[in-house]
Amino acid sequence: MTSRITLNTTIRPILFGTGLLLSASAIAAPQGLYSANELLDADVYAKSDSAEAIGEVEDVLLDNDMHVHALVIDAGDLLDLGDKQYVVDAEHFTVETRNGDSLENIEYSVHLDLDAQALGEQPEYTDTWWNQAKDNLQQAWSDTKEGAASAWETTRSATSDALDKAGEALKSVGEKTQQAAADAAQ
16 A cells, blocks of 8 residues: 655644644545654655655654654765765655555655755754754744734724724614604604
8 A cells, every 4th residue: 555645734733653733635535544663764755756765764854843844864975975864844844654554564655856955955963953844843833822812802902992982882872772762753
């Protein structure tokens, strides 16, 4: 059994391994459950050559929501770039599953939408990259929370103001109706 999925942080989350969340959309039927352990060391293939592996998965990077953010690809001595590891964001790869019905024989292969040269242009997985990415993602998370809180406060305030104005208008209509009724009774 072979199935292929695209990993992407903006699509519906599904269970990944033992409690980790993975985002996926189907190119073929998604498997529904994936093993992080088996994804590690999976062969990686460039867009330009799906027959020859250009590296393997070294690590799976998750964001604050436990969605797959990126894979770290160990490219070995790819294109004479030296033994380096590159960070490939989730939107740039798909995962193909083989033997998905057998825990003993399950295999994954990762297919990039990048050629080998473009892989060499991806960020190198270093302490500097790690610290910058961690800080950037944490700031984005914080900004999103602050933005959501601010939007909620603005919406709450606007709704409260609208309800107050509607209440005042109803009160005024009620007073005018009572006055008109009193005038008509005289």
